[in-house]
Amino acid sequence: MSSLYLLHKPYRMLSQFTDTEGRATLASVIDVPGVYAAGRLDYDSEGLLLLSDDGALIHRIAHPRHKQPKTYWVQLEGQVDDKALNALRAGITLKDGPTRPAKARLIAPPALAPREPAIDPKRHPSTSWLEITISEGRNRQVRRMTAHVGFPTLRLIRASIGPWQLGDLQPGEWRKETLHAPRQAQSTKRSGKPSASRHRKSS
Template sequence: MSQLILLNKPYGVICQFSEHPKHPTLKSCIDLPGVYPAGRLDTDSEGLLLLTDDGALQHRIADPRWKLPKTYWVQVEGEPSDAQLAALEAGVDLGDFVTKPATVRRLNPPSLWPRNPPVRFRKSVPDNWLEIVISEGKNRQVRRMTAKVGLPTLRLVRVAIGPWRLEDLPPGEHRVLAVDLADLPGGRQAMTRAKVGRTPPRSSGHRQTMSSPTSRRRKP
């Protein structure tokens, strides 16, 4: 069994263990030896980040061929129209690539911890929440998607990666699970590759239940 760590990464924390001149690092949240991030989360985004001490499991989670769906709760500026939601679902041309189809729905404002610093609102413009599920994870993808359709992101919280959910984990806290790589789709192939040539997890410079809100479904 491999060790999988679920961390609720706070806003402003950069996804690395090595010191950074401007931002606190993962070391401020977790101090377990030999663990490394399996994927990334932008510094100005919050929520679920996976870490592990197993290189094969890290590869399985991050491998594009077995990309796990990622679920985000996104606070956007503006009132989303059906056309804007349909555009997000169909795929958005971001210039350097076109996003794959996504699952999008409206949400009632979820019960979340206060963000520090608070989100800056414009009193003259309404804000709304969306749930967006994507199967890829390009740099700042969700923010770029919502901006492209005219709904700038104000706050972005990742609440799930594949079968793992943030639930009621407080910001800066973590939960440790025992995971069998063979139980995951593609896990046995990952184990075979690991046996052929074992490589350590990619280092980032360190050696070492939140309830779902009621949704407002899009009108047909």
């Protein structure tokens, strides 16, 4: 049996528990002892982050060999066209090599808590939203992909990792799931049920 914690990481927060530069860390939103993040989410990105105290489970979720698909909601500068979508779906070549084909589609603005600071409509009067799913984990990959096709990312939220969904968790909230499988043979399938309550550490 293993415990997995699903956290909605806020904007401008590190995916770690300590920082020597005084930036916000996970310690301000989750106080479960002995847990570590399975992978990371950039300081200026938001959304789903998985944590556990089970090293084997963390490895299976985070290691590139297991190719967990990750889905993001991305607010882009400008109105995305079919040419850009087709390029993302076919795979593009970045400085560190070609990407795998991505799933990409235009979506309506998702129901999200406002970001602070918000996107300035005077500086960015025209934006569009994209849902993109990738199975790689290169540094700032989604941002680099959208910039490459001519539409810089303004806001990025990770909506899912493999079978795990952000759901209705608000920034700073988390929930626990129990995975009923031997720790050494832990599958990345979500075999446990999420707890009934959500948690948010008081500031």
